[in-house]
Amino acid sequence: MIVVIGSAEKSHELNNPFTAGERIEMIRQALRAAGVDPLCCVLVPVPDAEAHTAWVSQVVAYTPRFDIVYTNQALTRRLFLEAEYEVREIPLYMRAEYSATEIRRRMLENGDWNSLVPKEVYDFIREIKGDERIRDLAKTDNAEGEQGGRKGRS
Amino acid sequence: MIVVIGSAEKSHELNNPFTAGERIEMIRQALRAAGVDPLCCVLVPVPDAEAHTAWVSQVVAYTPRFDIVYTNQALTRRLFLEAEYEVREIPLYMRAEYSATEIRRRMLENGDWNSLVPKEVYDFIREIKGDERIRDLAKTDNAEGEQGGRKGRS
Amino acid sequence: MIVVIGSAEKSHELNNPFTAGERIEMIRQALRAAGVDPLCCVLVPVPDAEAHTAWVSQVVAYTPRFDIVYTNQALTRRLFLEAEYEVREIPLYMRAEYSATEIRRRMLENGDWNSLVPKEVYDFIREIKGDERIRDLAKTDNAEGEQGGRKGRS
Amino acid sequence: MIVVIGSAEKSHELNNPFTAGERIEMIRQALRAAGVDPLCCVLVPVPDAEAHTAWVSQVVAYTPRFDIVYTNQALTRRLFLEAEYEVREIPLYMRAEYSATEIRRRMLENGDWNSLVPKEVYDFIREIKGDERIRDLAKTDNAEGEQGGRKGRS
Amino acid sequence: MIVVIGSAEKSHELNNPFTAGERIEMIRQALRAAGVDPLCCVLVPVPDAEAHTAWVSQVVAYTPRFDIVYTNQALTRRLFLEAEYEVREIPLYMRAEYSATEIRRRMLENGDWNSLVPKEVYDFIREIKGDERIRDLAKTDNAEGEQGGRKGRS
Amino acid sequence: MIVVIGSAEKSHELNNPFTAGERIEMIRQALRAAGVDPLCCVLVPVPDAEAHTAWVSQVVAYTPRFDIVYTNQALTRRLFLEAEYEVREIPLYMRAEYSATEIRRRMLENGDWNSLVPKEVYDFIREIKGDERIRDLAKTDNAEGEQGGRKGRS
Numbered sequence A, B, C, D, E, F: 001m002i003v004v005i006g007s008a009e010k011s012h013e014l015n016n017p018f019t020a021g022e023r024i025e026m027i028r029q030a031l032r033a034a035g036v037d038p039l040c041c042v043l044v045p046v047p048d049a050e051a052h053t054a055w056v057s058q059v060v061a062y063t064p065r066f067d068i069v070y071t072n073q074a075l076t077r078r079l080f081l082e083a084e085y086e087v088r089e090i091p092l093y094m095r096a097e098y099s100a101t102e103i104r105r106r107m108l109e110n111g112d113w114n115s116l117v118p119k120e121v122y123d124f125i126r127e128i129k130g131d132e133r134i135r136d137l138a139k140t141d142n143a144e145g146e147q148g149g150r151k152g153r154s
Helices: A020-033 A052-062 A074-082 A100-108 A119-127 A130-138 B020-033 B052-062 B074-082 B100-108 B119-127 B130-138 C020-033 C052-062 C074-082 C100-108 C119-127 C130-138 D020-033 D052-062 D074-082 D100-108 D119-127 D130-138 E020-033 E052-062 E074-082 E100-108 E119-127 E130-138 F020-033 F052-062 F074-082 F100-108 F119-127 F130-138
Strands: A002-005 A042-045 A068-070 A086-088 B002-005 B042-045 B068-070 B086-088 C002-005 C042-045 C068-070 C086-088 D002-005 D042-045 D068-070 D086-088 E002-005 E042-045 E068-070 E086-088 F002-005 F042-045 F068-070 F086-088
Touching (some): A002 A020, A020 A042, A020 A119, A020 E042, A020 E052, A042 E042, A052 D052, A068 A074, A074 B130, A100 A130, A119 A130, A130 C074, B002 B020, B020 B119, B020 D042, B068 B074, B074 B086, B074 C130, B100 B130, C020 C119, C020 F042, C020 F052, C052 C074, C052 E052, C052 F020, C068 C074, C074 C086, C100 C130, C119 C130, D020 D119, D068 D074, D074 D086, D074 E130, D100 D130, D130 F074, E002 E020, E020 E042, E020 E119, E052 E074, E068 E074, E074 F130, E100 E130, F020 F042, F068 F074, F074 F086, F100 F130, F119 F130
Parallel strands (some): A068 A086, B002 B042, C068 C086, D002 D042, E002 E042, F002 F042
């Protein structure tokens, strides 16, 4: 099984707060916590492509060969379907709670988010001060748009 | 006459669903349907530039020489004016109906859009399943932001 | 003192209407108008980086050596803090009025903006027709999204 | 028939002296000179991709649909073969003489190059001072490497 | 242990013939063939950065945390030293023979290269026709430079 | 007078060993050493453009307004001539000795290079260990090509 870590170049954005390397560490810890054999998975960070039409070939270039694509994202699904891959949905578990959006929301509001992630992941995020980073990213000088940073920010 | 197909690298976005190649095919079919001599036009796909200030020189580099720019886009108009080109408006015909936005809206709602495009273009879009693509792009997993895809997406 | 002119590749956007070169001219005129010795400052335009994580090393690469970072932007502050720089706030003067957002708002509405900038800067903006540019950028053909222009526009 | 004008973003290099737009004008003139119906061809400038693995999908995205690829370039052939396209060679006519390399060599040495191109193309190149441009590009200050210019120059 | 697969976006070049995904598969097979516990390693493809000065922060962003860098490349060593990492050399085994350059040379000349790689890697390369790809990439139409392909090719 | 520091994103290459920021510091020290009023000059780092045809508009966008271009580089001269700027040569002083190439050659061979630069520049380069950097960049593992680093390296 290959786990693609998409938008690998992104981090330090409210919807994408962690670097690819931090996401790799968290996924490895979550798998270990769940008792999954880490041998089962190849984690591959893949940066965004220059164009949506290059996305499929970029994923293919960065990863070992695969036959079936699992995704719940409409765009990813569409692009792989047009490239004639078999695409399947990922069954989600208690979507309303166990979603990155909900977890980030609670971090922002200093709510209880530790019950939503494995203890190992919680410890990791605290160690790298990830929740503090998210709260910092939410603060913006409202009188002015942010300027420094990443190309192509909206 | 040169027809610039802008943002040529873009596709598979709700406001830009078709590839440059698909747009070339549609324009050629629309011209043929309108009985226009296809010799009249040179269609040139031009990707977005790294900076607005490079946009004029990029259009100039990709296209045969020209003297007058026809556009209704405020930014394009401004950039060519500052580069000392003559810029003119394109008279639009029944703008409320014959607009890409209206056509895409009807596709999304499975409304009647075939009356708004030439039959040849309608057949082409159906053949490449373009309306299905647009409906797919409109579906997003609302609990999470889309991640995979094109650099610089907002 | 080094003044970083961020997003140096951007211009001709409502929130970023001026080129890096125009911003250099305005800052030099404002310093001169304030009687500041221009020798005190090195103005350095720095383009946005490909990734937020590359932003700090890009600023370091473009500028003479420095020890302390002054910024009021949450993202810039966060990135430099994580890279172990000392980061300080810039005390702002009458923020509600003397903000770029307020000045641009008045330009758009043909209001009185000349009282908010030094006379030299006012003359410069008029000379390059900067207020006209901002009013032009605000005009968009509402039936259609803008297309030509800069990669990664949202 | 679709004619792809590759490396469309390149120009002003010794091996790639002309812009995509200039190449479009020359090919149109050569076709006209040869009595070929210009309706036969769609000329499509395609910029280089970020990665070789994205090249095929980029060509597909920029062009109308096609089934067979004609090329004499080993890399292009290989990439399309791996993407399962049929690839055929282009029979060349008097290769030693009618080659861009030979023509550029003669331009550099002020030799007789007008016998190697159609009169219309000769006139066009003279009009845009293309031969002078090539001789200029060949001049370099040998004590120093060139610096300004295009990203990724070797 | 983290193994960085550098220049991850490159492939189909004589000195870089394989995609990042193919390189991942080969390294995993070589580790398995050597009886190394695959759990020991995290393989991380990292694309080249926009600037050498961004390379260190890009590696840091793509990978789990690390303390020591092992490399025999002078540039990589220099960049990490300047960023105050500890950098060590990798002891090489029978360098003259077991080098990628020597293996590629033998592939090109249809020589005996299977004795230089583990059987599993040999089988993989034959399965994806990697040796044929390398021989294809070496063929170039000498009268003309290659044009299509990757940005920034020299 | 505006001094453009070209290829501002480059550094850590044998022909381009210093960052833009380091080059700014050196030029300021050389000017001061020569007794030139630093007010005379605006130093502006400008990164390479995506295409040669965008280079002129990029320089214009990054710099205060100017009328005449001084350069000894054939490409820069050509591009500004085609954009209808007046271009002049820079008279060089004792070119054989006072050239960056000669200075770098001596650094590599541990020769006497301090007589070729102002004392302040010599001290700066020693302080940042610039000569050591150049000697490091010259060392390459000859059996293998370098891989990590900057996009578009040849």
